[in-house]
Amino acid sequence: MAWTWFHRLASPPHVYRVARRLTPWLAWPAAVLIIAGLIGGLVLAPPDYQQGDGYRIIYVHAPSAWMSLLVYATMAVAAGIGLIWRMKVAHAVAAASAPIGASFTFAALVTGSLWGAPMWGTYWQWDPRLTSELILLFLYLGYMGLRSAFDDLQRADRVSAVLAVVGVVNVPIIHYSVVWWNSLHQPPSLMYLGKPTMPPSMFVPLLVMLVGFTLFYGALLLVRLRGEVLSRERAASWVREAVRP
Amino acid sequence: MRAFLDMGGYWPYVWPAYAVTLAVMALNIIWARRLLERSRKEALRRLAIGGTEK
16 A cells, blocks of 8 residues: 555654664765765865955855754644644654754754854844744754653643644744845855855755754654654554664 | 955854854754663663563
């Protein structure tokens, strides 16, 4: 049947097994790509004609910002699936994603601030892009705080999922904030296919970093997901097999 | 090498930005492993308590 793969995704032992087997296949390519991207961005890419070497912050800032949005979107979709189909594994994906997303949102804000200081002359400005990204951090923290307020994991899953789903409206706002409003922030560098605004020597390391960060999220998610799935299982016989040292 | 470290005078911004991002990545690896380890230990404890029921 075409749908069996979907049903197997709902099966905790299956997910636990697949996650364990898949992790190195994401983690190692992520490590290689991130190291290559660092060398490409810090050493091989030429300095910018306006910003000199200061623009090199883009190679950590843009991937962090990309992660902040990708992880939130994943979290909201997973939470929605969990709510609609009452799927424990989907809630586990959402719960596993939140701390990853929060930490990369923090990184995006700090690196952006460090980039803004020399280029804009200020570390912070209540600008649409910056403000909506800060709200994203608060959404992540609110989600995590809400979860920790419940002892019952199933209740925590359901209540926090509502917040995750409602908060997703902020994702397009962040993305389009630089288009809709007058913003200090520059428009996206390569989100529109076909016309990168940079030469390949600058653009390729950025692309490598974006893919590397995405795979890194995948690897982190799979490890955390195993933990989340285990803590949602009460005395299931497969757990005995899974946790055997 | 000096020129590389100097980053065209932008070193006080470039290097902290890279340091923060790499620290966030390292912390994520530590946190993920710790979460899995904690869940495994908890599961083992539950199994030890309810070991006879199934």
